[in-house]
Amino acid sequence: MAVIGGGVVGCAILRELSRYRLRLVLLEKEAEVGFGTSKSNSGIIHAGHHGAAGTLKGRLEWEGNQMWDQLAAELGFGFRRCGELTVALRPEDLPVLQQLKEQGEARGVPGLAFWDKETIRREEPNLHPAIEVALYAPTSGVVNPYEACFTLAQNAAMNGAELLLEHEVVSITKVEDRDVDGNGDTGNGPLFVIRARRQGGEGEAERVRVREVVARYVVNAAGTAVAQVAAMAGAALPPIIWRKGEEYLLDKRLVGIVKRTIFPCPTPTSKGILVIPTCDGTIMVGPTAHETRHSDDRATTFDGFSEVFAFVQKLVPAISPRDCIAQFAGLRTVAEGEDFIIETAPIGRFVQVAGIQSPGLTAAPAIARMVASLLEDEGLRLTEKDDFRPTLPPPVRFGQLSPEEQAALAAAHPEYRCIVCRCENVTEGEIVAAIKAGARTLDGLKFRTRAGMGRCQGGFCTTRCMELLSRELGIPMTAITKRGGGSWIVTGRPVPVGDQGAEGEMSSANHMRM
Amino acid sequence: MQTTCACDVAVVGGGPAGLAAALGAKEGGAARVVLFDREKEAGGILWQCIHAGFGLHHFKEELTGPEYAQRFLDQARAAGVEIMTETFVLGIDADRRVRTLSPAHGMQVWECKAVVLAMGARERTRPAIHTPGTRPAGVMTAGLAQKLVNIMGFLPGRRAVILGSGDIGLIMARRLTLEGVEVEGVYEIMPHPGGLNRNIVQCLHDYDIPLHLSTTVSWVHGRDRVEGVTVTPVDSRLQPVPGAKGRFISCDTLLLAVGLIPENELSLQTGLALDPATGGPVVSSTMETTVPGIYACGNVLHIHDLVDYVTEEAMVAGWYAAGAVDGRRPDTIRLVRGPGIASCVPHTLSNRVEREQVIYLRVRQPMENCRLHFGEVFERRLRYAFPAETVRVTIKPEVLAEFPDGDLTVYLSE
Numbered sequence A: 001m002a003v004i005g006g007g008v009v010g011c012a013i014l015r016e017l018s019r020y021r022l023r024l025v026l027l028e029k030e031a032e033v034g035f036g037t038s039k040s041n042s043g044i045i046h047a048g049h050h051g052a053a054g055t056l057k058g059r060l061e062w063e064g065n066q067m068w069d070q071l072a073a074e075l076g077f078g079f080r081r082c083g084e085l086t087v088a089l090r091p092e093d094l095p096v097l098q099q100l101k102e103q104g105e106a107r108g109v110p111g112l113a114f115w116d117k118e119t120i121r122r123e124e125p126n127l128h129p130a131i132e133v134a135l136y137a138p139t140s141g142v143v144n145p146y147e148a149c150f151t152l153a154q155n156a157a158m159n160g161a162e163l164l165l166e167h168e169v170v171s172i173t174k175v176e177d178r179d180v181d182g183n184g185d186t187g188n189g190p191l192f193v194i195r196a197r198r199q200g201g202e203g204e205a206e207r208v209r210v211r212e213v214v215a216r217y218v219v220n221a222a223g224t225a226v227a228q229v230a231a232m233a234g235a236a237l238p239p240i241i242w243r244k245g246e247e248y249l250l251d252k253r254l255v256g257i258v259k260r261t262i263f264p265c266p267t268p269t270s271k272g273i274l275v276i277p278t279c280d281g282t283i284m285v286g287p288t289a290h291e292t293r294h295s296d297d298r299a300t301t302f303d304g305f306s307e308v309f310a311f312v313q314k315l316v317p318a319i320s321p322r323d324c325i326a327q328f329a330g331l332r333t334v335a336e337g338e339d340f341i342i343e344t345a346p347i348g349r350f351v352q353v354a355g356i357q358s359p360g361l362t363a364a365p366a367i368a369r370m371v372a373s374l375l376e377d378e379g380l381r382l383t384e385k386d387d388f389r390p391t392l393p394p395p396v397r398f399g400q401l402s403p404e405e406q407a408a409l410a411a412a413h414p415e416y417r418c419i420v421c422r423c424e425n426v427t428e429g430e431i432v433a434a435i436k437a438g439a440r441t442l443d444g445l446k447f448r449t450r451a452g453m454g455r456c457q458g459g460f461c462t463t464r465c466m467e468l469l470s471r472e473l474g475i476p477m478t479a480i481t482k483r484g485g486g487s488w489i490v491t492g493r494p495v496p497v498g499d500q501g502a503e504g505e506m507s508s509a510n511h512m513r514m
Numbered sequence B: 001m002q003t004t005c006a007c008d009v010a011v012v013g014g015g016p017a018g019l020a021a022a023l024g025a026k027e028g029g030a031a032r033v034v035l036f037d038r039e040k041e042a043g044g045i046l047w048q049c050i051h052a053g054f055g056l057h058h059f060k061e062e063l064t065g066p067e068y069a070q071r072f073l074d075q076a077r078a079a080g081v082e083i084m085t086e087t088f089v090l091g092i093d094a095d096r097r098v099r100t101l102s103p104a105h106g107m108q109v110w111e112c113k114a115v116v117l118a119m120g121a122r123e124r125t126r127p128a129i130h131t132p133g134t135r136p137a138g139v140m141t142a143g144l145a146q147k148l149v150n151i152m153g154f155l156p157g158r159r160a161v162i163l164g165s166g167d168i169g170l171i172m173a174r175r176l177t178l179e180g181v182e183v184e185g186v187y188e189i190m191p192h193p194g195g196l197n198r199n200i201v202q203c204l205h206d207y208d209i210p211l212h213l214s215t216t217v218s219w220v221h222g223r224d225r226v227e228g229v230t231v232t233p234v235d236s237r238l239q240p241v242p243g244a245k246g247r248f249i250s251c252d253t254l255l256l257a258v259g260l261i262p263e264n265e266l267s268l269q270t271g272l273a274l275d276p277a278t279g280g281p282v283v284s285s286t287m288e289t290t291v292p293g294i295y296a297c298g299n300v301l302h303i304h305d306l307v308d309y310v311t312e313e314a315m316v317a318g319w320y321a322a323g324a325v326d327g328r329r330p331d332t333i334r335l336v337r338g339p340g341i342a343s344c345v346p347h348t349l350s351n352r353v354e355r356e357q358v359i360y361l362r363v364r365q366p367m368e369n370c371r372l373h374f375g376e377v378f379e380r381r382l383r384y385a386f387p388a389e390t391v392r393v394t395i396k397p398e399v400l401a402e403f404p405d406g407d408l409t410v411y412l413s414e
């Protein structure tokens, strides 16, 4: 059983399937899971009332929403139900709010309520004074999306799934049964031969290797590349487009300026530009929603920046462009018709998960269940393991402990006495634990521990994180990357003529591509 | 689980400011002076500044950064300063309790008679200047590149563009060139350079590295690693000139030298007041912040261009922190920034002291043959004034005595 694509959808599927007695493998082209759209989004667990009645999106948003508490408790990633407010900025917005409320209630979403001016002022005093009506949805939450991906994959691996990272699927061939298991049993129908190109790895940035994986069942959860992967297998999909969203993170100074996620009224293609109290507390504003022709277009733009801050002033006037400390962009994969496509391709045993735009993060756990049952319909036997372990030990977050707790931890464990990231007070112990849990890159460390996410943006901790990655993984500094592939950080000094082949890191730097 | 210790003066940060403040505190008569630094060795940013140009004022000779640091380390040790390295200060409160974490001692709480803040500054980063484009590896601050090259022995890339003409950027343009990295050019958004004139000459002109003023990087290209940047001329509002076509430059590295920000996150825990003009604490003529017993000096107070001035200012801070002279003494004159003045430290003065007072100013625009006024009482002629260079003014006690109590406006005129 192979899953192609380790975004939140692929990771949730992998983890769901790891409950059963299956030989599971995940193929992901990036250096770590979640490095596609799944780490570049708003991190909102939508309340359940956004998707229109009768859509798959709408149904899975609400089903998924209800699964996050248990997942967070089991896997220890950041999640809290902070609630959300959809505000009316114009009189025409009122019927839209009314419709949102009705479609939510029809689905069973509890607690939806209109707030008047007084309630808004009392609960969210920093909203624009012109805002007089809002729809409150208590079921909405925020999650650390990258932590969710990392821990889903880590937990699946703990339960026997194999993670093949930096493995880009390049071809899929359906063949008649071969005796894969070597036991003479060929009576199980056709097989997929998946060829994956492996890039990077220690000291081999230039070398490319191809690896073959044979699977009876395949899930295509390749996100922005879903159509490409479908084509490899000869499985068709309706036209796919990409819609880019730029997001801007604000300085800690603004923590608490809103308590709930603030939405304007939605348009047909977007939920609009929001003010989000992220799971870590920092405020984020965005995203934009503009179609792009490149499945790799993650650039932030001057126009996007201006658009976001101009709009946000209508929601929370105190937010200014000067507060921006970081920015990123992500791509929504949108299928014709705007709904999710989750179905078995006519070639059989090949389940496609396509067009997973927002609320794909919210829906991911529900998508995973749906995919499991589609696979079951195709003949996959789902026998539960007796020894499935659903939980991960909670990670230490030194910077978030009280002084007393910090003192106790430092007294008991020397690895928590050395601060690696000065802005977020991340200790060496946390960095080492993250590497043990699978971090391979600077971004992997950053998104697991917050090292490098603060004000100085890694000015202080980059070299320290590199040294720890080098020490723990036994790789030279020149092999360390920001996020895999060709994203190297340093190269060696040129080797003097006549000194070629000198020992040590300097010469091993020669493989770095220039 | 945590131990409690006591000292007379605690110095937070062991760069040139911290070392001089600790020395100053010893000279001022403090018995137990403890200096905390998070690195393996005190000396701060000086260790990676392996170029010469330090100490011309203080030692009357030209030293490298490490040489300058070593002299102060030796003096501080000889004077009996306790230097606690690999010690990270987690918190400081208004009652002068300093909470530290170190491999050797775990968590400790220090009760101090006085605290001197000397945490230095951090570099402004890419998000702070909103450079659009992709986010590949290879965009880094000049200071980080300096550490990679000078301390760790690696190169940040093979062909670099430098954005910003701050001193670290200029120094790195030369350093990278000497290391065999091709430096395509230095681009500065302002119409005037951000660094010292001597660095423009010695680091750029001497190596034929072009400096492009009123130009910025308008796009970063590349998925995994920087593949190039687009540079575009800007107008007087610092926005890309409408219709101007950018120029693509192929490179694998973009270094940022776009300014320093005083590192005051710890300071703010004490509740002290910051001056928006400097980004550092508001201080009196004794370098005392608005929280009694807490002093500040060096780049945490305001961004300096010369280490010698850091030393001078820090010695004063340490000396008063020791409480040797008149301890806390309210100043009677408040300095107000008038036309042409970008910042001014300290923020208040006393007209009842027997020593000269040093004032550090920054001007807004480059000017020639101008006059600097302190109210109508005192004026100084300046042949040149550049925003990038500190104007240092000393005022003698007899002049200070003539200053009236109350607000005193500092301004520039033709």
Ligand SMILES: Cc1cc2nc3c(=O)[nH]c(=O)nc-3n(C[C@H](O)[C@H](O)[C@H](O)COP(=O)(O)OP(=O)(O)OC[C@H]3O[C@@H](n4cnc5c(N)ncnc54)[C@H](O)[C@@H]3O)c2cc1C
Pocket: A004, A005, A006, A007, A008, A009, A010, A027, A028, A029, A030, A033, A034, A035, A036, A037, A038, A039, A040, A041, A042, A043, A044, A045, A046, A167, A168, A169, A170, A221, A222, A223, A224, A225, A226, A229, A243, A244, A245, A246, A247, A287, A329, A330, A331, A332, A356, A357, A358, A359, A360, A361, A362, A363
């Ligand atoms: C700006 C923005 C904001 C959003 N906000 C929200 C929100 O607040 N709430 C919400 O619920 N949803 C939100 N979404 C939507 C949500 O992020 C996505 O629906 C979700 O992340 C999709 O996950 P995925 O696993 O399908 O895709 P991805 O995360 O892109 O995963 C696909 C993976 O497949 C890999 N891959 C591709 N091709 C191959 C190949 N050939 N071989 C191997 N691996 C391959 C990729 O590297 C990638 O890791 C937002 C989206 C954007 C862009």
